[in-house]
Amino acid sequence: MTVSPVNFAGNIDQPKQKGGAVKAVASAFVPGLGQFLDGRNKDGAKYLGASVGLGAASTLVSVSMLRKAAQAAEALEEGAETLPKTPVGKFVALGLMGLASTGLWIANIVDAYKGGKNAKADAVVADSAAPVEAQKLNEEA
Numbered sequence: 699m700t701v702s703p704v705n706f707a708g709n710i711d712q713p714k715q716k717g718g719a720v721k722a723v724a725s726a727f728v729p730g731l732g733q734f735l736d737g738r739n740k741d742g743a744k745y746l747g748a749s750v751g752l753g754a755a756s757t758l759v760s761v762s763m764l765r766k767a768a769q770a771a772e773a774l775e776e777g778a779e780t781l782p783k784t785p786v787g788k789f790v791a792l793g794l795m796g797l798a799s800t801g802l803w804i805a806n807i808v809d810a811y812k813g814g815k816n817a818k819a820d821a822v823v824a825d826s827a828a829p830v831e832a833q834k835l836n837e838e839a
Contacts, residue, residue: 718810721735729749729803730749732807733810738813745806749799749802752795753799756792763788766785
C-alpha cells in the first residue's frame with residue numbers, strides 16, 4: 699500500500715497530471731506520445747505502430763511509382779514513341795493511404811486529448827475519496 703502525503707486540511711495530495719491539451723500537442727508531433735504520457739502504453743504503441751506502418755507502405759508505393767517514372771524517362775531518351783502505362787491502382791492506393799494516415803493522425807490527437815480529460819476526471823474522483831482514505835489512515839495509526 700502506498701501512502702500519499704496528507705495536507706493540513708486532511709485531504710490526500712494527488713500528483714498533478716498534465717492536461718489533455720499538452721498530450722494532444724505531443725501526439726500531434728509524435729503519434730502515440732500523448733498516450734504514453736498518460737500511462738496508456740498499449741494505446742500509444744498502437745498509434746505509433748500504425749503510423750509507422752502506413753508511412754512505410756506509402757513510401758514503398760511512392761518508390762515504386764518513381765521507378766516507373768524513371769523507366770519512362772529513360773524510354774523517352776532512347777527515342778521510344780510510347781510510354782509504359784502507369785498503373786492507376788497505385789495512385790488510388792497512395793491516395794487511400796494518405797486519407798487513412800490523416801484520419802489516424804486526427805484520431806490519435808483526439809484520443810490523447812480525451813485520455814487527458816479522463817485522467818483529470820479520475821483525479822477528481824480520487825480527491826473526493828481522499829477524506830475517507832485519510833480517515834482510514836488516521837484510524838490505522
